[in-house]
Amino acid sequence: MKIGIFGTGGMAAALGGAWTTAGHDVVIGGRSQERAERTAGLISAAGHGSIADAARHGDAILVAVPAAEAPHLVGFLAGSLAGRTVIDCTNSLVPTDEGLMLNLGGATSVARQLAAAAPDAHVVKAFNLCHTSVWTLRPPTFENVPLAVPYCADHPAAAAATETLISSIGCTPAPCGGLARAAYLEATAALAIGLWWAGGQPRAAFPSQAEVSHP
Template sequence: MKIGILGTGGMAAALGGAWTVAGHEVVIGGRSQGRAEQTARRIGAAGHGSLVDAAGHGDAVLVAVPAAEAPQLVGSLAGSLAGRTVMDCTNSLVPTSDGLMLNTGGTTSVARQLAGAAPGAHVVKVFNLCHVSIWTLRPPTFEGVPLAVPYCADHAEAAAATETLISSIGCTPAPCGGLARAAYLEAAAALAIGLWWAGQQPRTAFPLPAEAPPR
């Protein structure tokens, strides 16, 4: 699959690298051509260029820029993104005295904002729950179980493309409904990251139903 990546930072390199290893054709796009070239060379991507180049490259586009910048950027590229699967891995989080909070207020999501900025794009909320280091694992497997990757999508073809990209790096797709539920994924990230920062393990709060005693 052809994948354009908007951004040159950690998530762009980690996911782009995983997809490159899986055999996908990745193009890194950035405001700085030097950084785009550096990231592309580091992960063995097929190429690099401007943000416009990456937006128009292929079947799917990953938005890997700061959440505060994402809606305006996607809006400026709306024409190039029309009809494409646009994957939003951002988290709009701010530290407060009460812990991490959502800049969106929890009533909407960054994914919804991107969909509003580029109405012709097929936005998917995905890849936002794990630390960047997890995506560098080949594959991300824990206690013998592949990592589950939740996602929210309104468009069937975009959901299918996202599942292909999740499966190709050794993970298990976990559909969580449409974009109306994307705010829940973003809130889950705030909760999980807050627990990690406090030295806790979020997964211990979710035992398997099969492990409960019989009634």
């Protein structure tokens, strides 16, 4: 699959590297051509260029820029994103005395903001629950179980493309409903990442059905 990545940071490199290893055709797009070239070189991507170049290249687009910047950027390129799968992996989180909190300015989710900014694109929320380092594992498997990747999508073709990208790096797709439920994934990220930072184990709160005895 042809994938355009918006961003040159850790998530762009980690997921872009996983997809390149899996045989996908990845182009890194950034505002700094030096950083785009460096990130592309680190992961042996097919190419690099501007954000607009990445938008034109990808059948699927990964938005891996700061959450506060993502809606404006996606809106600016809305014409190039029409009909494409646009995957939002961002988290709008701020540290407070009460722990990590969502910072959405009254919006339901970053993903819904992107969908409003580019109404002809097919926005998906995915890849936002794990630290960057998880996506550098080949494959991400824990206790012999492939990592599940929850996602929210409204469009069937976008959901199928996202499942292909998830499965191709050795993970298990976990559909969680339409984009209206993306807010739950973003809130889960705030909870899970906050627990990690506090030294907790979020997965311990979610035992598998096989581990639960039934009367």
